[in-house]
Amino acid sequence: MDPQTALQLLLLGVVLPLAASLASTAVCWWTARGILPVGDRRDGLRDRRRAMLAAILSPLAVLVGVQVALFGALTFPPQNALHQIPLMLIAAFVLGLVPALLPRFIPAWAPAAIAFVAGLWWWLFVKTPRHEALATATLLWGAGMLLTTPHARPIRGWTLMVPLGFTLAGAAVLLVATGSLKLAQLAGAAAVTLLGIFAVSLTRPRLVIAGPGLSVFVAMLAATLSQGAAFGDTPKELALAVGIGGPAIADALTRWRSASALSR
Amino acid sequence: MRACPVCIVAVAGALGLGGFAFLGGAGPAPAPAVAAAPEAFTVDNVHSSVIFRIKHNNVSYFYGRFNTFSGSFAIDGESTTLDITVDAASVDTANEGRDKHVKSQDFFSVKEFPTVAFKSASAKKGAGEAIEVSGNLTFHGVTKPVTVAVTPTGQGTGRGGATVAGFETTFTIKRSDFGMGGMTGSLSDEVAITVSLQGSRK
Numbered sequence: 001m002d003p004q005t006a007l008q009l010l011l012l013g014v015v016l017p018l019a020a021s022l023a024s025t026a027v028c029w030w031t032a033r034g035i036l037p038v039g040d041r042r043d044g045l046r047d048r049r050r051a052m053l054a055a056i057l058s059p060l061a062v063l064v065g066v067q068v069a070l071f072g073a074l075t076f077p078p079q080n081a082l083h084q085i086p087l088m089l090i091a092a093f094v095l096g097l098v099p100a101l102l103p104r105f106i107p108a109w110a111p112a113a114i115a116f117v118a119g120l121w122w123w124l125f126v127k128t129p130r131h132e133a134l135a136t137a138t139l140l141w142g143a144g145m146l147l148t149t150p151h152a153r154p155i156r157g158w159t160l161m162v163p164l165g166f167t168l169a170g171a172a173v174l175l176v177a178t179g180s181l182k183l184a185q186l187a188g189a190a191a192v193t194l195l196g197i198f199a200v201s202l203t204r205p206r207l208v209i210a211g212p213g214l215s216v217f218v219a220m221l222a223a224t225l226s227q228g229a230a231f232g233d234t235p236k237e238l239a240l241a242v243g244i245g246g247p248a249i250a251d252a253l254t255r256w257r258s259a260s261a262l263s264r
Numbered sequence: 265m266r267a268c269p270v271c272i273v274a275v276a277g278a279l280g281l282g283g284f285a286f287l288g289g290a291g292p293a294p295a296p297a298v299a300a301a302p303e304a305f306t307v308d309n310v311h312s313s314v315i316f317r318i319k320h321n322n323v324s325y326f327y328g329r330f331n332t333f334s335g336s337f338a339i340d341g342e343s344t345t346l347d348i349t350v351d352a353a354s355v356d357t358a359n360e361g362r363d364k365h366v367k368s369q370d371f372f373s374v375k376e377f378p379t380v381a382f383k384s385a386s387a388k389k390g391a392g393e394a395i396e397v398s399g400n401l402t403f404h405g406v407t408k409p410v411t412v413a414v415t416p417t418g419q420g421t422g423r424g425g426a427t428v429a430g431f432e433t434t435f436t437i438k439r440s441d442f443g444m445g446g447m448t449g450s451l452s453d454e455v456a457i458t459v460s461l462q463g464s465r466k
Contacts, residue, residue, distance in 0.1 A: 008449050072445065079443055080405055081376050082369055129375050179368040182446065231375045232368050 009185060013172075017066055017189040021196025025058040025207070059193050059209070059216045060093050066189040070182055081130050081231060082182065085223045088137060089216055096145075096215025108149045108211070116142025133230035140222035140243035141215075147247040148214060148254075159254045161201070161209060164217055165194040167246025171225055174242060178233040183224045190220040218247060302340035305429050305463025307348065309333060312461040314350055319452035328357035328366070330380075337463055339416045339431055344387035344395050346414065348459070350380040371444050377405045382412075397433075403442040410435065412459075422464055432460040 067086045068074065078084045095111040119138030126135055148160060168191035175184035194209070194217060201207040209217065225243045228234035315329040335348035353374040355366050367374045384399035394413040401410040412435045422428035438453045439445060445453065 008447070070446075080369075080373060082373075179364050180370055181365070181368075182370050227369065231373055233364065 009181065012066065012069055013185040013188040014192050016069070017062055018192045018196050020062045020065060021058060021193040022199060024061050025197050025200045028057045058197055059190075059213055060089065062193045062196075063089055063186075063190060063216065063220060066186065070185060081133055081227055084130075084134060085186065085220075085227070088134075088141075088223045089219050092141060092215040092219030093212050096212035100211035109146055112142045112145030112149060114142075116146060118142075129230050133226045136226035136229060136236075136239070137219070137222045140226060140240070141219050143244050144218035144222060144247035145215060147244075147251040148218065159257045160214070160250050161194055161198045163250040163253055164209075164214075164221075164246060165191050165198065167242065167249070168194065168217070168221055170246070171221055171242055174234060174238065175224060175228045175232070178228060178235075180228060180232045183228050183232070186220065187224040190217055190224075193217075221246060302338040302343050302345075303465055304336040304338040304345065305427075305465050307333065307335045307337065308428070308462045308464055312463075313458070314348075314460075315458050317456040317458075319454070321450050322452070326357070328355055330354050331356050335461075337431065337461060339395065339414065339429060341389060341395065342387050344384070344397055344414065346382060346384040346397050346399065346412075348382045348461075352378055352380050370446050371439075372404060377403075382410070387414075401437070403437070404444050406442045408437075408441055410437065417460070426464045426466050428462060428464045430460070430462040432458070434458040 064074075064086050067089075071082055074086050075083055076087070078087060095115065098111060099106045099108045115138050119135050119140075119142055122135035123132065123139050126132060148164075168187050172184045172188035172191060175187055197207065197209060197213075222243055225234065225239040229236040229239040309332065312333070313329065314333050315327055317325050317327050319325050330350045330352075332351035332354035333348060335346075337346045337348070338344060352372045353367060355363060355372065355374075357363055357366060366372055369376070379402075381402045382399055384397045386399075387395050387397045390396040390413050392415075394415050396411055397414050398409065398411045400407050412433045414431050414433045417430040417432050419427065419429040434456060436454050436456045439455050440448075440453050
């Protein structure tokens, strides 16, 4: 790889997303503090809302920004399979937001369960490459959210972010090895964005990636791996293993931490 | 005066026969003369080349080729036609790693867009022997109008008495126009494509 290309990859895949993530998370956190009612007695609720705002808007803004930088302006309908990814992220954001806004009516696992079943059915019966990629992404997103959502809310800090971050970084390495630098850059940028949020959360423990924020990262993992499998040389079994294995490890760690916290 | 029945029948018969002869002799109106479409040549993949050139790091050119393509052409002035389909996955840049990258979603995305195709729509005389052929180029799922200057390179008799003919054209496209604008820091946006075809017909 020539130095210019390597530098471009580093800049768009690591440096810019990390800087943008740190900046946007911090701005969202302190901006949310400004727009929420002053003197609100429910300080715990205010902090949770602030955390949610920061952890929702930051990844979506950064990741869509990275994609525009890599692929150019978003188009509808998507010009090709890569252009489907930002639309998947926005859909994941909405699907993660709905149960967060209507917890009494829609349980957190419901959208993921519906998407998982629909994705599985589609994956079994639809065979055009572009539709297969979309079906695989839906399947992986549903599986990932079903594994992580029940544990995201009560557990804070590194338990969810770190394994998910490592999974995204691992997906980036896998995608480089099997052909597509752009997909690898996307997955790498997502890992770095998560790192930025994690860094801010070290000083603000209430900052967690629950609900829509988590949904966006799981969607990015699902989208990049499924496209690598459908259009690149990424073995499908490996893509499925990483896409489900990562959230499963995150789930196992949160259960362990929850059990450790309860036993004290 | 009474009409003669025999005379009436005779006149009616004469009129009927005359009318029948007139109508039968007229026949359908002759069709206007239409110039016959030139007979097309089928592309001979073995004796043809489709190659491309791109600038790297703004210092040198490197060349690649497509090994599998098919189609037909007819070189005949303003009746010239050109219909070529190239297998995108047959790209060959003499480097396995680079070929894999070129076939990936970063560039050609061959699994999503397996073919590159040019289909002519019209032609007109160009400078010298060249014929300007206008048509649609479909590459990476994007279709754009393109005009290429086609130069006939010869015609003769090949094996088995088949008539063979050839042409060559070189044209330039911008890969960003076709959604393949990545790595512009190290690769030029302009790509020169040379198509040199030999075809045959019996």
